[in-house]
Amino acid sequence: MSVEIHxxxxxxxxxxxxxxxxxxxxxxxxxxxxxxxxRIEQNGIAHFLExxxxxxxKTRSALAIAEAIEDVGxxxxxxxxxxxxxxxxxxxKDDVGLGVDILADILQNSILDPREIEIERGVILQEIGQxxxxxxxxxxxxxxxxxxxxxxxxxxxxxxxxxxxxxxxxNLSQFIAEHxxxxxxxxxAAGGVSHDEMVKLAEAAFGHMERHPAAEPETLATxxxxxxxxxxxxxxxxxTMAFESPSYxxxxxxxxxxxxxxxxGGMSSRLFQEIREKRGLCxxxxxxxxxFADTGLTTIYAGTSGSDVADLANLTIDELKxxxxxxxxxxxxxxxxxxxxxxxMGLESASNRAERLAxxxxxxxxxxxxxxxxxxxxxxxxxxxxxxxxxxxxxxxMALTCYGPVSDVPTHHDLEHRRAx
Amino acid sequence: MSVEIHxxxxxxxxxxxxxxxxxxxxxxxxxxxxxxxxRIEQNGIAHFLExxxxxxxKTRSALAIAEAIEDVGxxxxxxxxxxxxxxxxxxxKDDVGLGVDILADILQNSILDPREIEIERGVILQEIGQxxxxxxxxxxxxxxxxxxxxxxxxxxxxxxxxxxxxxxxxNLSQFIAEHxxxxxxxxxAAGGVSHDEMVKLAEAAFGHMERHPAAEPETLATxxxxxxxxxxxxxxxxxTMAFESPSYxxxxxxxxxxxxxxxxGGMSSRLFQEIREKRGLCxxxxxxxxxFADTGLTTIYAGTSGSDVADLANLTIDELKxxxxxxxxxxxxxxxxxxxxxxxMGLESASNRAERLAxxxxxxxxxxxxxxxxxxxxxxxxxxxxxxxxxxxxxxxMALTCYGPVSDVPTHHDLEHRRAx
Numbered sequence: 001m002s003v004e005i006h007x008x009x010x011x012x013x014x015x016x017x018x019x020x021x022x023x024x025x026x027x028x029x030x031x032x033x034x035x036x037x038x039r040i041e042q043n044g045i046a047h048f049l050e051x052x053x054x055x056x057x058k059t060r061s062a063l064a065i066a067e068a069i070e071d072v073g074x075x076x077x078x079x080x081x082x083x084x085x086x087x088x089x090x091x092x093k094d095d096v097g098l099g100v101d102i103l104a105d106i107l108q109n110s111i112l113d114p115r116e117i118e119i120e121r122g123v124i125l126q127e128i129g130q131x132x133x134x135x136x137x138x139x140x141x142x143x144x145x146x147x148x149x150x151x152x153x154x155x156x157x158x159x160x161x162x163x164x165x166x167x168x169x170x171n172l173s174q175f176i177a178e179h180x181x182x183x184x185x186x187x188x189a190a191g192g193v194s195h196d197e198m199v200k201l202a203e204a205a206f207g208h209m210e211r212h213p214a215a216e217p218e219t220l221a222t223x224x225x226x227x228x229x230x231x232x233x234x235x236x237x238x239x240t241m242a243f244e245s246p247s248y249x250x251x252x253x254x255x256x257x258x259x260x261x262x263x264x265g266g267m268s269s270r271l272f273q274e275i276r277e278k279r280g281l282c283x284x285x286x287x288x289x290x291x292f293a294d295t296g297l298t299t300i301y302a303g304t305s306g307s308d309v310a311d312l313a314n315l316t317i318d319e320l321k322x323x324x325x326x327x328x329x330x331x332x333x334x335x336x337x338x339x340x341x342x343x344x345m346g347l348e349s350a351s352n353r354a355e356r357l358a359x360x361x362x363x364x365x366x367x368x369x370x371x372x373x374x375x376x377x378x379x380x381x382x383x384x385x386x387x388x389x390x391x392x393x394x395x396x397x398m399a400l401t402c403y404g405p406v407s408d409v410p411t412h413h414d415l416e417h418r419r420a421x
Numbered sequence: 422m423s424v425e426i427h428x429x430x431x432x433x434x435x436x437x438x439x440x441x442x443x444x445x446x447x448x449x450x451x452x453x454x455x456x457x458x459x460r461i462e463q464n465g466i467a468h469f470l471e472x473x474x475x476x477x478x479k480t481r482s483a484l485a486i487a488e489a490i491e492d493v494g495x496x497x498x499x500x501x502x503x504x505x506x507x508x509x510x511x512x513x514k515d516d517v518g519l520g521v522d523i524l525a526d527i528l529q530n531s532i533l534d535p536r537e538i539e540i541e542r543g544v545i546l547q548e549i550g551q552x553x554x555x556x557x558x559x560x561x562x563x564x565x566x567x568x569x570x571x572x573x574x575x576x577x578x579x580x581x582x583x584x585x586x587x588x589x590x591x592n593l594s595q596f597i598a599e600h601x602x603x604x605x606x607x608x609x610a611a612g613g614v615s616h617d618e619m620v621k622l623a624e625a626a627f628g629h630m631e632r633h634p635a636a637e638p639e640t641l642a643t644x645x646x647x648x649x650x651x652x653x654x655x656x657x658x659x660x661t662m663a664f665e666s667p668s669y670x671x672x673x674x675x676x677x678x679x680x681x682x683x684x685x686g687g688m689s690s691r692l693f694q695e696i697r698e699k700r701g702l703c704x705x706x707x708x709x710x711x712x713f714a715d716t717g718l719t720t721i722y723a724g725t726s727g728s729d730v731a732d733l734a735n736l737t738i739d740e741l742k743x744x745x746x747x748x749x750x751x752x753x754x755x756x757x758x759x760x761x762x763x764x765x766m767g768l769e770s771a772s773n774r775a776e777r778l779a780x781x782x783x784x785x786x787x788x789x790x791x792x793x794x795x796x797x798x799x800x801x802x803x804x805x806x807x808x809x810x811x812x813x814x815x816x817x818x819m820a821l822t823c824y825g826p827v828s829d830v831p832t833h834h835d836l837e838h839r840r841a842x
Binding site for chain 2: 020021022023024054055062063065066067069070071072073074075076090091092118119120121122123124125126127128129130132133134135136234235236266267268272273276277278279280281282283284303304305330333334337338339340341342344345348349350404
């Protein structure tokens with residue numbers, strides 16, 4: 001299996017990874033237009049536009065788009081994240097041409113019919129309601145906001161209801177003009193498809209798209225310390241903390257990920273063992289090292305009862321400190337093994353492979369060999385992780401966010417005091 | 422790719438599907454011991470036992486179990502459903518022997534240490550809290566309870582907190598004695614592993630297990646009509662209905678599934694188009710045909726606002742009636758294509774393949790060829806679906822369950838009246 005990349009004359013990059021033996025193909029377009037590309041008054045518009053893509057083009061109604069894909073048993077969907085909006089299909093391999101054609105159509109010819117905008121507004125307001133009703137979803141939105149206060153990277157993807165109630169056809173068209181330029185798009189495919197075929201399909205479907213003027217460069221994010229807590233009559237107290245950590249482009253990213261796995265990445269991790277296995281204080285607890293282009297966020301999450309949440313918060317701080325003192329070679333070896341095997345097993349899925357191609361090209365403008373990635377993971381030493389643990393536990397800033405029966409959670413100041421003690 | 426099955430002398434069945442080219446293997450043990458095998462005072466014990474399997478054996482502590490799997494980058498987990506408890510690992514292929522050894526150990530040598538039982542009680546009570554805080558999870562528990570009132574199949578998997586607070590080592594041992602017999606277990610593996618290797622591993626790890634006396638035959642489930650609604654200050658009104666539908670063993674199962682796909686299985690489905698796309702009343706809406714050994718449950722779910730839920734409920738009933746009148750050949754063709762392609766694409770995952778082997782053997786005592794399954798799907802005609810739609814819409818009983826701002830939902834009686842009108 002090898003990755004091939006071709007750039008069309010308008011700047012759109014085409015990446016293909018053929019997976020012999022697969023009967024299906026996963027293909028999508030990743031557009032560098034996510035939540036962090038919105039100005040404050042635009043917050044929520046990248047996601048609104050993602051919804052509108054399915055609501056009709058010059059030649060296809062919403063129903064015709066859905067029927068075209070589902071007639072051949074395929075699946076079409078999209079998502080919006082902080083840095084990207086992705087539109088993708090999964091199809092049997094003979095239908096890949098249809099898939100690319102539909103993706104090209106919804107990305108270039110969406111009509112943004114005002115009546116459909118009104119209807120979709122209702123759908124998105126319901127989606128916001130659903131998120132607000134799901135505590136372990138919404139608490140991560142608030143954590144992001146605490147960690148990047150008053151910045152595009154901190155705002156929610158769905159946006160506030162007020163914005164969603166207000167966006168017009170003109171607002172949506174403007175966001176397209178600002179961001180949906182072919183040099184900001186990656187067409188990535190994995191599975192039963194050849195690179196030559198993909199390039200031909202891409203040329204025919206996207207080759208005539210014109211480049212827009214460059215969008216404003218996104219502002220660099222700055223991590224902010226702080227606390228947000230919202231009391232609510234829930235059964236669980238949702239406790240989260242975030243610390244700044246390396247960006248995708250940072251050399252330390254693998255060290256940060258290995259540290260996060262050892263801290264809270266699996267059943268043998270420190271947080272799982274100390275807080276769930278030894279004390280039974282929670283069902284869910286984990287740490288993970290997320291990353292963006294210019295910054296990263298390592299988050300810790302646990303759900304517990306209101307009467308246990310103070311203990312849980314203090315114990316979590318203690319684990320950060322203990323990791324500095326006694327992180328072992330065995331733990332680092334295990335975390336490396338988990339990271340490598342997890343990557344290899346994940347890449348048995350065509351959808352994961354296509355996603356990886358697009359993300360790597362967006363971040364690095366190339367797709368490293370698996371062997372290179374494995375070498376970089378193997379190069380992380382115990383000493384690296386220990387140094388990182390020390391830097392991590394001693395850094396000046398922390399974002400704390402809690403939701404539910406959380407009145408007993410120590411204050412940000414008290415947790416920081418414990419961390420420094 | 423072909424499936425091979427071997428039965429050990431103690432009755433344990435071993436099923437393997439080798440997938441050439443895969444670097445990983447997914448292997449698990451499916452035990453016929455789920456929620457419906459519990460007596461009322463045992464409700465929640467199958468799931469409690471699933472948790473205890475990871476808490477230590479005669480030779481391995483909880484930490485040693487987690488470390489053994491994660492040292493090689495593997496992943497171990499389990500789930501409990503109404504009809505089965507499953508324990509499974511995913512590993513790189515060279516580590517399959519270790520995986521089978523660990524599965525055998527946690528299934529045969531769990532020590533059920535009373536101190537660990539106390540700790541795990543806390544974990545499960547937190548898990549119950551988490552489910553109670555997730556409206557679109559808990560509403561399905563209540564729907565199941567409405568549809569199979571006062572029966573094992575209707576009770577929740579997690580069980581009531583009172584039971585979880587009470588279960589003892591003796592209760593757990595008794596449930597093992599009643600259900601964890603090798604003739605009620607299936608070891609299924611898919612991916613980079615050969616059948617000969619799996620049989621050898623199974624013989625060594627499970628061959629000396631002794632059969633227990635046969636468990637009490639489970640009682641057949643009887644669908645019950647009724648209504649349950651719980652008012653709560655949520656942003657969304659969660660509306661669900663369930664109708665009895667074919668069991669896994671019923672010849673009509675494929676017709677029921679094709680009908681459910683056409684009704685609410687994708688973006689082109691009737692419910693999605695009429696209620697979300699045309700009117701913007703909801704974000705999530707779907708129908709699906711679930712099945713058990715002796716009965717099935719086709720459920721419809723939608724989340725909307727309190728002010729729209731009455732309309733949504735009435736419109737859903739209208740769609741059931743309209744499906745009787747004008748279900749088209751194109752819709753049936755599309756649903757067949759979705760079902761076939763969905764199955765083929767799903768089977769590119771080793772985990773899905775292992776799961777399919779185990780479920781097929783549990784239900785039919787054999788694994789039908791993919792070709793046979795495709796033939797059965799293709800054999801479903803428009804006339805079959807029309808007849809089924811009529812039978813479905815006119816059946817006497819319906820279970821209605823709502824949660825959130827649902828005071829405006831028409832009563833069961835009113836919805837039934839509209840259905841019959």
